[in-house]
Amino acid sequence: MTKELQEAMQMYGEYCMRVAYLYVKDWTAAEEVVQDVFLAYYHEKDRFRQASSLKTYLVKITVHKSHDYLRSWRAKKRQLIAPFQMKTKEQSIEQQAIRQDERRILVDALLKLPMNYREVLILHYYDDYKLREIADILGISENTVKTRIRRGREKLKDVLQQEQWEVLLHD
Template sequence: MMQLEQFIKTHGEELLRLAYTYVKNKEAAEDIVQDVLLKAFEQHDQFRGEASYRTYLYRMTINRSTDYLRSWSYKNTILTEKFQKLIKGTKSAEQEVLVLSENRTLGEAVLNLPVKYREVIILYYYKELKIDEIAEMLSCSDNTVKTRLRRGREKLKQTLEGGAWDDEFSSEKSY
């Protein structure tokens, strides 16, 4: 049991942040990461080593997150939250945390991007993965990742126009 605890400490927080960027719900992200870590731990000896273990865990988390986004429970949760907001007129706990964050404007802008742009922005800037690692993880070409990064930055710039974050995304980061 001690090995499982160490496995969770090593990978849990990073995967939780990744899952949250997809599902935008803390509890759902925790469930996803729990599933991924348990499955990865149980099947650790079946890892083929074709990619880094970190990339393998990211891919599992991304796949599980997108499965969740396609599920009926997610769609039902979103509908319920919209009705609650209409009735209460208040923000969810996750939104309040973002409002209190000093990077809330950028965080909200990134989370509001379409998934294909959001994932490359997060993997490149926040997880500091290389273009080829992202391409491998997302099963697409390097050029597709570069295009999505460029378009994602453009969308962020449009969203943040006139904000304090213009300078950060207006200059191209070298590939």
């Protein structure tokens, strides 16, 4: 492993992992995606022209690899088998304390959105990318990014309002 790859993995590995998880919704699958990302970067690092930051480049690869994973048979198989498998890892008390209830509600609502709205909202609000950078990462126009952000926020608002009503109905 080269020093350059090792540094990239240390600096951006966890970040790419979180991005991948937001797409595939499974930590094990996200690990596979990130491994594929850094493997692709290692084999084709000469394609990185430094027109953007390394972080942006790796996130773009992560988004593409996540989409590839979601289209793959592995993802479909995992979705079919998952309900029948028992959870083997229990969260520690520390992990439970870190995860706040408001964040969980927001993340759950965000994950209910269609992928095209979810990804622009995550890249814009969570990852602080500019509209032009999001357009480059996803290969779409800036106007499409703006439209998806606006519509995604509307849909997120609707989902959050429904969540609040469901809580009131079950109390």
